[in-house]
Amino acid sequence: MIRNNKIIGILFCSAVLLFGICYGVQKRREYVPNVIVGAGLSGVVMAERIANEQGQKVLIIERRNHVGGNVYDYKDENGITVQKYGIHAFHTNNEDVWKYLSQYTEWHDYKHQALAETSKGLVNFPVNLNTIDQLFDVEFAQDFIKRLTDKFGFGQKISVSDLQNDADNVLQKGANILFEELFKNYTIKQWGMKSEDVDPSVIARVPIYLTREDAYFTDKYQGIPAQGYTAMIKKMLDNPLIEVRLNTDWRDVRDNLKYDKLFFSGSADAFFDYKFGKLPYRSLTFEIKEFPKEYYQPRAQVNHGNAPRMTRSIEHKYLLDEKSPVTTVSFEYPEAYNGKNERYYPINRPENAALYKKYMQEAEKLPNVYFFGRLGDYKYYNMDQAVARALELYHKVFK
Numbered sequence: 001m002i003r004n005n006k007i008i009g010i011l012f013c014s015a016v017l018l019f020g021i022c023y024g025v026q027k028r029r030e031y032v033p034n035v036i037v038g039a040g041l042s043g044v045v046m047a048e049r050i051a052n053e054q055g056q057k058v059l060i061i062e063r064r065n066h067v068g069g070n071v072y073d074y075k076d077e078n079g080i081t082v083q084k085y086g087i088h089a090f091h092t093n094n095e096d097v098w099k100y101l102s103q104y105t106e107w108h109d110y111k112h113q114a115l116a117e118t119s120k121g122l123v124n125f126p127v128n129l130n131t132i133d134q135l136f137d138v139e140f141a142q143d144f145i146k147r148l149t150d151k152f153g154f155g156q157k158i159s160v161s162d163l164q165n166d167a168d169n170v171l172q173k174g175a176n177i178l179f180e181e182l183f184k185n186y187t188i189k190q191w192g193m194k195s196e197d198v199d200p201s202v203i204a205r206v207p208i209y210l211t212r213e214d215a216y217f218t219d220k221y222q223g224i225p226a227q228g229y230t231a232m233i234k235k236m237l238d239n240p241l242i243e244v245r246l247n248t249d250w251r252d253v254r255d256n257l258k259y260d261k262l263f264f265s266g267s268a269d270a271f272f273d274y275k276f277g278k279l280p281y282r283s284l285t286f287e288i289k290e291f292p293k294e295y296y297q298p299r300a301q302v303n304h305g306n307a308p309r310m311t312r313s314i315e316h317k318y319l320l321d322e323k324s325p326v327t328t329v330s331f332e333y334p335e336a337y338n339g340k341n342e343r344y345y346p347i348n349r350p351e352n353a354a355l356y357k358k359y360m361q362e363a364e365k366l367p368n369v370y371f372f373g374r375l376g377d378y379k380y381y382n383m384d385q386a387v388a389r390a391l392e393l394y395h396k397v398f399k
């Protein structure tokens with residue numbers, strides 16, 4: 001009898017202790033109405049709207065040691081604004097997005113231009129009629145251009161892969177040379193797969209323009225934030241209702257936080273502890289170097305399709321037209337995402353879309369968790385699309 005009472009007593013005390021511990025842990029959880037994972041453009045737009053329009057508190061959790069995600073830039077010791085994660089030229093036809101960001105920055109009038117290294121030297125890129133003059137002998141170039149403009153019309157844009165399948169032998173021959181010189185190896189290096197396995201939309205993203213204009217983009221609004229992207233992002237975050245916690249991975253704090261809404265702009269597989277497998281991404285290594293001369297190359301961007309590993313070199317002083325006797329250049333080397341480097345490009349393949357869909361079916365069971373952004377939506381967004389998507393989600397949730 002005494003023994004039984006003892007056991008009951010021990011069980012009772014253990015239950016009380018367990019309850020106390022659970023209650024304590026629960027009590028110690030920090031409450032914030034809105035938590036955002038990722039201080040990239042997507043997360044920052046969401047935070048800005050919630051704080052400024054809803055007047056609600058927001059906590060941003062960011063793994064890196066800075067805000068801005070991939071649009072982050074900084075001034076180096078020579079006063080050159082360096083875009084740490086590769087060139088970011090802003091371009092959009094979306095007036096709402098342009099007006100929205102313009103509340104937080106003035107724009108330096110920058111229209112992106114690029115060149116590509118070929119067996120015939122540097123040529124204009126994306127391909128236009130000038131590129132054809134630079135790459136082919138006069139006779140072939142004239143014939144090629146005439147056939148192109150007769151068939152598709154001056155001013156139109158077409159994809160190199162469509163042209164390679166054209167019935168006209170001259171168009172086919174010209175397209176095959178363009179493909180070998182400018183697209184094939186670039187695509188193989190960038191995506192780590194054979195060019196025929198790359199989703200056609202990826203190649204079509206860099207079209208052939210049947211014009212004489214050397215602009216990289218044709219959008220109505222183009223520019224670079226006059227003080228840089230980081231300055232713009234900091235202004236957007238300048239509200240006492242917004243707190244940013246840098247150097248913090250969501251995984252390490254998720255059990256300590258309570259929230260009404262969670263906006264997740266990280267990768268969905270990581271959110272669900274990779275339970276269905278890893279979503280593949282392409283990554284890049286950026287090698288940033290200083291050169292003791294005023295200019296290194298004739299434009300901000302030069303593509304190196306046929307170099308062994310490198311795809312692009314970017315000379316940063318062009319972007320804000322900064323003057324200096326020295327110059328800073330970054331060289332880009334694509335590689336697979338391996339868990340230690342950064343996720344940059346979702347890979348557009350049916351099996352990856354299917355895996356992502358499985359994660360989103362899990363996400364549907366969590367009504368107060370929203371996935372968005374380049375990683376959260378597993379979609380190649382340009383900056384304007386990332387902003388538009390964040391604004392759209394904000395309206396859906398709060399209006």
Ligand SMILES: Cc1cc2nc3c(=O)[nH]c(=O)nc-3n(C[C@H](O)[C@H](O)[C@H](O)COP(=O)(O)OP(=O)(O)OC[C@H]3O[C@@H](n4cnc5c(N)ncnc54)[C@H](O)[C@@H]3O)c2cc1C
Nearest residue numbers: 038040041042063069070086088089250266373374382383
């Ligand atoms: C090399 C390159 C060049 C580009 N050039 C252009 C261009 O010229 N023009 C253009 O319009 N667009 C360009 N883009 C696209 C542009 O970078 C994106 O549209 C934009 O950065 C998307 O913002 P985001 O917030 O969705 O993603 P990101 O910038 O990737 O931000 C996501 C943030 O979430 C953080 N995060 C992820 N997981 C966690 C976690 N578990 N815990 C905490 N934090 C986490 C990350 O550290 C990151 O800061 C380029 C992209 C790349 C990669």
